[in-house]
Each structure stands twice: as structure tokens, then as C-alpha cells.
Amino acid sequence: MGKVTGFIEYQRSLPILREPKKRVANWDEFHAPLPGDALQTQGARCMNCGIPFCHVGQTDNGLTKGCPLHNLIPEWNDLVYHGRWFEAYKRLSLTNNFPEFTGRVCPAPCESSCVLGINEDPVMIKEIEVAIIDRAFEEGWLAPNPPKQRTGKRVAVVGSGPAGLACADELNKAGHGVTVFERADRIGGLLMYGIPNMKLDKGLVDRRVNLLAEEGVEFRAGVNVGIDLTAEDLKQNFDAVVLTTGAPQPRDLPVEGRTLGGVHYAMDFLTANTKSLLDSRFSDGKYIDVKDKKVIVIGGGDTGTDCIASSLRLGCQSVTQFEIMPQMPERIATHDNWLGSVRTFQVDYGQEEAITLFGSDPRRYNTLTRRFIGDEKGNLVGLETVEVEWTRENGKNALREVAGTEKLWEADVVFLAMGFVGAEKAKFLEDLGVEYTDHKTIAVNKAKQTSVPNVFAAGDCERGQSLVVWAIADGRDAAKGVNDYLKGN
Numbered sequence: 001m002g003k004v005t006g007f008i009e010y011q012r013s014l015p016i017l018r019e020p021k022k023r024v025a026n027w028d029e030f031h032a033p034l035p036g037d038a039l040q041t042q043g044a045r046c047m048n049c050g051i052p053f054c055h056v057g058q059t060d061n062g063l064t065k066g067c068p069l070h071n072l073i074p075e076w077n078d079l080v081y082h083g084r085w086f087e088a089y090k091r092l093s094l095t096n097n098f099p100e101f102t103g104r105v106c107p108a109p110c111e112s113s114c115v116l117g118i119n120e121d122p123v124m125i126k127e128i129e130v131a132i133i134d135r136a137f138e139e140g141w142l143a144p145n146p147p148k149q150r151t152g153k154r155v156a157v158v159g160s161g162p163a164g165l166a167c168a169d170e171l172n173k174a175g176h177g178v179t180v181f182e183r184a185d186r187i188g189g190l191l192m193y194g195i196p197n198m199k200l201d202k203g204l205v206d207r208r209v210n211l212l213a214e215e216g217v218e219f220r221a222g223v224n225v226g227i228d229l230t231a232e233d234l235k236q237n238f239d240a241v242v243l244t245t246g247a248p249q250p251r252d253l254p255v256e257g258r259t260l261g262g263v264h265y266a267m268d269f270l271t272a273n274t275k276s277l278l279d280s281r282f283s284d285g286k287y288i289d290v291k292d293k294k295v296i297v298i299g300g301g302d303t304g305t306d307c308i309a310s311s312l313r314l315g316c317q318s319v320t321q322f323e324i325m326p327q328m329p330e331r332i333a334t335h336d337n338w339l340g341s342v343r344t345f346q347v348d349y350g351q352e353e354a355i356t357l358f359g360s361d362p363r364r365y366n367t368l369t370r371r372f373i374g375d376e377k378g379n380l381v382g383l384e385t386v387e388v389e390w391t392r393e394n395g396k397n398a399l400r401e402v403a404g405t406e407k408l409w410e411a412d413v414v415f416l417a418m419g420f421v422g423a424e425k426a427k428f429l430e431d432l433g434v435e436y437t438d439h440k441t442i443a444v445n446k447a448k449q450t451s452v453p454n455v456f457a458a459g460d461c462e463r464g465q466s467l468v469v470w471a472i473a474d475g476r477d478a479a480k481g482v483n484d485y486l487k488g489n
């Protein structure tokens with residue numbers, strides 16, 4: 001708890017974001033930290049509710065309730081309120097390996113589960129989390145701390161996203177020798193090549209990776225397991241293997257004109273963009289340049305928002321975003337979704353920037369793309385949409401096109417950001433002998449063990465495309481499973 005009467009005395013303050021016009025001029029992070037005393041006041045709003053739900057971390061009908069990492073939120077809120085930042089950091093690091101990532105990119109299901117949020121604005125949690133860890137780094141509280149003893153066991157982690165990094169961190173702390181293999185040229189998975197720099201500065205990813213390396217984790221970037229290293233190599237050289245390979249298969253839109261020049265998967269755009277930014281600040285030209293172009297993003301989720309924000313920074317002429325679903329309501333009654341994180345209408349950072357630059361929200365709802373239109377050279381010049389209506393049929397959502405609502409749009413570039421459809425069916429996974437679920441993810445039990453006893457899986461490859469916070473939680477669970485397995489428990 002914070003101050004007994006804090007929730008009555010103080011209002012929730014909003015996170016500080018840099019001004020949209022200024023922030024689109026560069027690729028720097030758009031968050032700005034709240035001053036320490038303001039954070040103490042926010043911590044004071046944590047109200048000793050008796051039975052907090054903010055830390056429960058469960059899924060209910062696909063919705064997350066509370067923090068999947070079971071962060072001890074009321075405890076560190078109280079410590080921050082009393083200015084005991086070091087202890088707050090110690091408390092936070094008990095449950096979260098990388099608060100500097102979640103504190104920046106997590107959608108904060110904890111705040112949707114805050115009891116104060118039932119009839120007031122919830123306690124500010126995410127901003128306090130990031131402030132604790134940023135201060136801990138500034139103060140030098142995170143010196144390398146390698147394990148005192150080694151077990152002699154060796155574990156291979158395939159994939160270096162948040163699941164792989166959390167798993168490697170935990171296994172290394174337990175004294176096992178850990179090697180992380182990553183096919184990309186930089187470590188970090190979607191933390192590095194997915195989430196854009198303005199949301200998560202890549203220097204922060206490198207800082208954490210360097211710390212893990214100093215503590216003894218071996219990182220091998222540029223190694224594509226299955227090509228540079230076989231399943232047999234893994235079996236021969238390691239006591240256990242953890243697969244944290246993500247769920248990168250994008251959903252396609254196989255309509256007329258799909259192969260025209262100018263129609264790209266969102267991830268091809270975002271990955272190349274960050275790589276070119278980091279390698280050469282775009283001077284190598286190895287990115288999809290949308291300067292002065294008309295951009296259409298198909299898909300209304302976070303990936304689509306990241307495409308909008310990146311296109312604006314590259315100087316696009318216009319940007320429009322199609323969402324096949326209707327606009328979400330502004331509020332959902334608490335009793336309809338008891339303390340769960342629900343999707344309500346939000347203006348995310350990319351849309352806010354587009355509104356500031358172009359004067360209107362770029363989103364168009366209930367919009368289905370029928371076909372892409374090209375010129376004689378095979379390049380995209382536009383597309384055709386039709387409006388849709390949603391009804392309930394046999395207990396399921398059903399979609400119907402509305403006659404007479406067809407519309408043509410000019411477009412030079414289209415980004416497909418319609419979600420992901422599961423893990424890669426790589427040959428080396430077949431060779432290892434792992435099985436899949438009906439959802440095209442790797443099948444695991446509660447200990448994150450696959451059908452092969454010494455092969456484990458964690459994160460998006462077994463959960464499906466999800467969130468950084470879940471990936472860290474899954475990586476920690478897999479590390480526990482591996483540790484138990486290696487100790488013969």
C-alpha cells in the first residue's frame with residue numbers, strides 16, 4: 001500500500017510523452033520520465049485494497065488479468081512512496097528479469113486489474129516500474145553477478161527474444177552453462193527487430209545483453225539453427241535445449257494483385273528499417289523508403305501502429321489504416337469484464353502523431369480489402385475496399401459485405417499487419433521430434449517441456465504471438481522446468 005488516504009487526495013497523472021510534432025522528427029524514445037516526487041505521489045495512490053488482483057497473471061477467455069510475472073506491485077508502490085528506491089528495485093527484480101522492457105512496452109494488464117480502477121482511475125504501475133529500473137541502472141545497482149558455482153550442465157537456447165533472454169538469465173543464475181543462438185545479426189528478437197526504436201531504444205537491449213554476457217551467458221548471433229547447426233549437433237553438445245523461436249509467420253491477404261511491387265509484410269518493413277537505422281542511420285539505403293509516398297496499413301493492431309509511426313518518421317505523404325473490425329467502445333462496464341484487460345477505443349502513439357500531422361485519425365473501420373490495383377509495370381497504384389457488417393451467427397461473429405460501399409484508394413505502398421499465424425515448421429524442429437498443437441504452436445506441458453524430455457519451449461513459439469511480459473514469464477517457467485529436469489526432480 002502507499003498512503004492510506006492517497007487515493008482520495010491524489011489524482012492519477014498521465015505518462016509524459018514528447019510532443020508528437022517534435023517526436024516524429026527523429027527515432028528517439030517518445031516517453032519522458034515523470035519526476036521522482038510525482039512518482040512518489042502516484043505510488044501513494046496504491047490503497048491497501050486488501051485483496052489485490054494486479055499481480056495475479058491469469059488468462060480468462062483470452063484476456064490477461066493482472067501481471068503475468070506476478071510482480072509484487074503493492075509492495076514496490078509502497079517502497080517508492082517512502083522513497084526507498086533500492087528496496088523497490090530489489091523487490092521488482094525478484095519477479096521481473098527485464099523491467100526496462102516491460103516498463104516501456106507492456107500494455108499493463110495490471111492496471112486494468114487494479115481495484116481502485118473499479119470506480120476511479122487505476123494506480124499508475126507501468127511508469128513506476130520503469131522509473132525503478134532506470135534509477136537502478138543510473139545508480140549502478142546492476143553490477144554483473146555471475147553464479148558462484150557451475151553445475152557442469154549445458155543448455156542451448158534457440159532464439160534471443162524476451163523468452164530466450166529470461167530463460168538464459170534464470171538458467172545461468174542456477175549455475176548451468178547457457179549458449180543462446182540467434183539467426184539475426186543482433187540479439188534481442190522482436191525487442192531488437194520488431195518493436196521500433198522510438199518505443200524501445202535498442203541501446204537498452206544491448207545494455208541488458210552485455211550484462212548477461214558479463215555474467216556468463218554465451219551469445220552466438222548470426223547462427224541459424226537448422227542450417228548452421230543441426231538438431232543432432234544440439235543433442236550431442238547440450239544436456240537440454242530450449243526453443244524460444246517466436247511465432248513469426250505473418251497472416252497473408254491472398255487477393256488479386258497481392259504480388260504487385262509495393263505490397264509488403266509489416267515485419268519486412270519494420271525489421272529492415274531498424275537494421276538500417278542502427279547500421280548506418282539509413283545511409284545504406286537498405287530499407288523500404290516511403291518518403292513522399294501514400295501508405296496504407298492493413299491491420300489495426302500494435303504492429304500496424306508501429307508501421308504508421310515509422311512511415312511518418314520517414315516522411316510519407318499520407319497514411320491510412322484499415323481495420324476489419326468495428327471501432328471499439330470508449331468504455332466497457334466493469335461488471336462486464338471484471339478486472340480484465342479489455343480492448344477499448346484508444347489513440348495510440350502512431351495515430352496521435354498522424355492526427356497531429358494530417359489533422360485526422362488514420363483509421364477506417366469495418367473495411368475489407370478486395371483487391372490491389374497495379375500499373376503496367378507491376379507496381380501498386382491503389383486498392384479497392386468494401387465496407388462490412390458484423391453479425392452473430394451460430395454463436396460466432398460473421399462478416400457480410402455491404403453492397404454499394406465499394407471504394408478505390410490511391411496507394412504507393414501497402415503494409416500487411418494482420419497478425420501472425422503460429423510458429424515456423426522448421427526442419428530442425430521435426431528432427432528434434434517436437435509436436436505441434438492445432439494452433440500451429442509447439443506443444444508443451446505445464447513445465448514447458450515438449451514431447452521430447454530434454455527439449456523445452458517458451459514464449460510465442462508455444463503460446464502464439466503475444467506480449468513481452470508473457471514471453472518473460474514463459475522463459476522463467478521453462479528455466480524452472482529445465483532446472484528440475486537437469487536435477488532429476
Ligand SMILES: Cc1cc2nc3c(=O)[nH]c(=O)nc-3n(C[C@H](O)[C@H](O)[C@H](O)COP(=O)(O)OP(=O)(O)OC[C@H]3O[C@@H](n4cnc5c(N)ncnc54)[C@H](O)[C@@H]3O)c2cc1C
Binds near residue numbers: 181224226459468
Ligand atoms: C511489430 C511488433 C510490435 C510489438 N510490440 C509489442 C509491444 O509494444 N508490447 C508487447 O508487450 N509486445 C509487443 N509485441 C509482441 C512481442 O514482441 C512478442 O510477443 C515477444 O517478443 C515474443 O518473444 P519471444 O522471445 O517468444 O520471441 P521473439 O521475440 O519473436 O524472438 C524469437 C527469436 O528467435 C530467433 N529464431 C527463430 N528461429 C531461429 C533459428 N532457427 N535459429 C536461431 N534463431 C532463431 C528469431 O530470429 C528471433 O530473434 C510486438 C510484436 C511485433 C511483431
Ligand code: SF4
Binds near residue numbers: 066106125126
Ligand atoms: S510487467 Fe506489465 S503487467 Fe506486469 S507490472 Fe509491469 S506493466 Fe504491469
